[in-house]
Amino acid sequence: MAAHVLRLRIALLLGALRGDTGHVVRRVIGLVVLVVATAAACWAMLTMRDAAIDEVRTVTVLGGSAVTLGFALAPLIGALEDPLDPRRFALFGLPRGRLAAVLVVAGLISVPILALLAVAVCAAIVWADHGVPVVVGVVSVLLGVLTCSLFARVCAAVASLYLRERRSRELSGVFVLVVLVVVVPVGVFLASLEWRGAVPPQLLEAVDALGLTPLGAAWTLPGEAADGSHAWLAAVVAVATLFALGLLWIWAVHRLLTTTERPGTGRERAGLGWFGVAPGTPGGAIAARSLVYWFGDRRYVVNALVIPVAAAITVVPLLIAGVPPEIVALVPVPFAALFLGWLPHDDVAYDSTAIWMHISGGVRGVSDRIGRLVPVLLVGVPLLAVAVPVATSIHGRWAILPALTGVCAALFLSGLGLSSISSVVAPYAVSRPGESPFQQPQRTSAGGAVAQGVVMLGALVLSAPVVWCGWLALRGDAEAAATALWGGLAIGLGVLVVGVVIGSIAFERRGSRLMEFAEST
Numbered sequence: 004m005a006a007h008v009l010r011l012r013i014a015l016l017l018g019a020l021r022g023d024t025g026h027v028v029r030r031v032i033g034l035v036v037l038v039v040a041t042a043a044a045c046w047a048m049l050t051m052r053d054a055a056i057d058e059v060r061t062v063t064v065l066g067g068s069a070v071t072l073g074f075a076l077a078p079l080i081g082a083l084e085d086p087l088d089p090r091r092f093a094l095f096g097l098p099r100g101r102l103a104a105v106l107v108v109a110g111l112i113s114v115p116i117l118a119l120l121a122v123a124v125c126a127a128i129v130w131a132d133h134g135v136p137v138v139v140g141v142v143s144v145l146l147g148v149l150t151c152s153l154f155a156r157v158c159a160a161v162a163s164l165y166l167r168e169r170r171s172r173e174l175s176g177v178f179v180l181v182v183l184v185v186v187v188p189v190g191v192f193l194a195s196l197e198w199r200g201a202v203p204p205q206l207l208e209a210v211d212a213l214g215l216t217p218l219g220a221a222w223t224l225p226g227e228a229a230d231g232s233h234a235w236l237a238a239v240v241a242v243a244t245l246f247a248l249g250l251l252w253i254w255a256v257h258r259l260l261t262t263t264e265r266p267g268t269g270r271e272r273a274g275l276g277w278f279g280v281a282p283g284t285p286g287g288a289i290a291a292r293s294l295v296y297w298f299g300d301r302r303y304v305v306n307a308l309v310i311p312v313a314a315a316i317t318v319v320p321l322l323i324a325g326v327p328p329e330i331v332a333l334v335p336v337p338f339a340a341l342f343l344g345w346l347p348h349d350d351v352a353y354d355s356t357a358i359w360m361h362i363s364g365g366v367r368g369v370s371d372r373i374g375r376l377v378p379v380l381l382v383g384v385p386l387l388a389v390a391v392p393v394a395t396s397i398h399g400r401w402a403i404l405p406a407l408t409g410v411c412a413a414l415f416l417s418g419l420g421l422s423s424i425s426s427v428v429a430p431y432a433v434s435r436p437g438e439s440p441f442q443q444p445q446r447t448s449a450g451g452a453v454a455q456g457v458v459m460l461g462a463l464v465l466s467a468p469v470v471w472c473g474w475l476a477l478r479g480d481a482e483a484a485a486t487a488l489w490g491g492l493a494i495g496l497g498v499l500v501v502g503v504v505i506g507s508i509a510f511e512r513r514g515s516r517l518m519e520f521a522e523s524t
Contacts, residue, residue, distance in 0.1 A: 034114065041118040048125040052132045057207060059133065060226030063126050064210045067147055067222030070119060074151040078159035085159040089259045103256040110152050120148055130225035139228045146221035146241045153248035160255035164262065217244035285366045289374025293350075297378035302353060302433070306346055307382065314339040330477070332397040333407060336390045337470075340411035341462055343383040344418015348458040350375050351517060352430040362514040368507030372423045376503075379419060387411050406476035406484040409491025413466035416495025420502025421458045427509040429454040430520055465498055466491070 051059050078085065087106050097105065110116070127140030214223030215233075220240035227234035297303045314335035321331045351358060361371050391411060395404045431454060463470075469491040475483035510517075 037114060037118055041121055044122045045125045048122060048129055051129050056133055056226065056229050059129055060223065060229070061207065061210050063130075063226065064214050064219045064223045067123075067126075068213050068216075068219040071147070071151050071154060071218045071222075074115070075154040075158050078155055078162050085163060087156070087159075088163055089160070089256045090163075093260055099257050099260060100253065103253050106256070107153065107156060107252065110156050111148070116148060116152055119151060120144070123147055126222075127225070130229065133229055135225045135229050139225050139234075142238075143221055143224040146224070146245060150217070150221050150241070150245055150248065153245065153252060157248055157251045157255055160252070160259060164255070164258060215240055217247075220244060284370070285364070286370035286374045289361070289366070289371055290377035293375050293378045294381070296353070297382070300353075310339055310342045310346075313342055329398050329400075333394050333403070333477070336387070336394045336407065337410050337414055339390060340383075340387055340415040341418060341459065343379060343386070344415045344462055345422060345455070345459050347375055347379055347419065348422040348425040348454060349430055349433060350422070351426045352433045352520075358517055362518055368510035369503065371510050372503045372506045375426070376419055376423065383415055387415065402481060402484060403473075403476055404484075405488035406473040409469050409487035409489070410466065410473045411491070413469040413491035413495045414462055417465045417498040418458060418462040420495075420498035420500070421461045423499075423502040423506035424509065425454050425458050427506050427513060427517070429457075430517070465494060469494060 048062075051062065087110055089102060089106060092102060092106070123144040127137075127144050130140045130143075131137055210219075210223070213219040214227065214237055217240065220237050221244075224234060224237045224241060227237045297307075317334050317338050318331055321334060322328065354361075391407050392404065395401055395407060469487050472483045472487035472490060476487055
């Protein structure tokens, strides 16, 4: 029966290339992209045969941890059905323990696992060239691949049990953002290694910590064996992770086989888009509606597209003035963070008369304020997470990374906090829904300009201490970099919380005035 299940698994893989022409073309394109990406990753790994041990260990631990996290998140967020769901094999009559083992083996026969295996084997070859015993490399490959496969199995079972109603193609888009946040900074760092050949001490400390977690323990094993440090501890963590995942998988199989599936629920919610993903609360509904507007209303799209243009424009006068390029490379990212935080400063006005739904429904102010910030956070956090390491790599000194992160966090979060107040206290007329985003209504007062200026200037003033620490870090003060990081996070989060609280109170007290404003503009 186990052999029969394995034959079914192979038949499923081959069957994916059958069907109508459009389906086959999409599958073939996806397969080609994966093969090319795998080949590129293998080539990149093999080029590190002459690299230092610290560099190889950093790349393998960061890359392996990112891949392991991806295997865990994909089943939770993606909307695809699991072909190896234990419920599908209930009629075979296999004992639950044996079925769990068979499905684990069958799960290893998949295109992503085979691609991971190819890259992991290349990593083992590189470690063998650095003097690591072949046995250690093989054990690391087996532990890493099995960990990824079991993470995928367990998380797929959890999604089938508890998250069936919350997955949709919108969440798949969120997963892409998460992958970008994890993978792009790693790729930027790999590029910096190619040109500079040195690993920042702060990053080595992060790799050491990551290597003792379930995500990176299996991948750090050869590196720990190469320098004779904590190889035994990494092996214990990797084996314990595998054992814990095995127990969770056995429990999940038992749970799935003794739980009745609720048919049709996922399909019903999938058609609701973001409303099917968001929690069934007032704040969740407002967040879903805001996401629909932000990704579908051209007024929001135009405002978002202005950000990279405005950030890039700041570079030109600085270069003309003779500012060194490595300094100029750091400027656009804080400007982008400032504009991102400034974007929702007039969000209520963009609702037009639709604001009556919030007011007549008795929505609490905190639900309205937080729900409106979700789209900006969903776009801004991944964008800054990619832009900060890219700018740091162009700058050339990784010690500035904490300071740049703190400055961006202070500007972004402070802007969001002040915008939460401004959009309720000082809304001003904007183009109505369906109108051209470049068509602005006539205003009888300068309130709009004042509101825009107060939010932007307020974010700059509140972030001034962090910007000063960042400047000191740029001049070589290592302690100022850490101060800028933690100070930026503290100031940004503090202003955000205070802004949401004040904006919530103002929303509940100014409901009638907001309705009058919506009707008169």
